[in-house]
Amino acid sequence: MMIAVGATFLSFPEFLNVGNRTLGFAANVDLGASQKLSFSTDTLSNAARGGPLQTLTAILTVWHTYFACYGALIVYFALVRQVGRAKGTNNSSPALNAVMGISGFFVMNADVIAPALLKELKLGS
Template structure:
C-alpha cells in the first residue's frame, strides 16, 4: 500500500490526468502551469442575455481553476484517508474513500458537468 501511495504522490498530476481520462473527461492537471482567467462586463452581459445555460457556463469558466484545484485536493484527501485506514489510524471505510475520490474528479470537471446536467435534466434547451 505504501508503494502504491508513494508512486501516486510522486506523479500526482499524471494520476489526476489518468483518472480524468478514465472517467471520460479531457481536463489536464499540471504543476506550475499558469492559468490566467479574464472576464469582462461585456462577457457578463452576453452571458446574462444568453439565458441560464450561458450564465452558468460563464461562471464555471471563470472559476474553472478553483474547481480543478479543489477537486484535486479532495482526491488527495481520499488517498490520505485510505492510507490512514491501512495504517489503522482512522476507521473510515474504503467505500467512502472511493466515493470521495470519484467526487473529487467530478468537482475537477464541474465546468463540463454543470451545463451537461442542466441539459440532461431538461432545465434548459
C-alpha cells in the same frame, strides 16, 4: 498498499490525468502551467441574456481553476484517508474513500458536468 499510494503521490498530476481520462474527461493537470484569466462584465451580461445554461457556463469558466484545485484537494484527502485506514489510524471505510475520490474528479470537472446536467434536465437552451 503503501508503495502504490507513495508512487501516486510522487506523480500526483499524472495520477489526476489518468483518473480524468478514465472517467471520460479531457481536463489535464499541470503544476507548472500558469493561465491568465481575462474576464469582462460584458461577457457575463451577454451570458445572462442567453439563459441559465450560458450564465452557468460563463460563471464556471471564471471559477474553473478554483474547482480544479479543490477537486484535486478532495482526491488527495481521499488518498490520505485510505493510507490512514491502511495504517489503522482512522476508521474510514474504503467505499467512502472511493466515493470521495471519484467525487473529487467530478468537482475538478464541474465546468463539463454542470452544463451537461442542465441540458439533460432540459433547463438550458
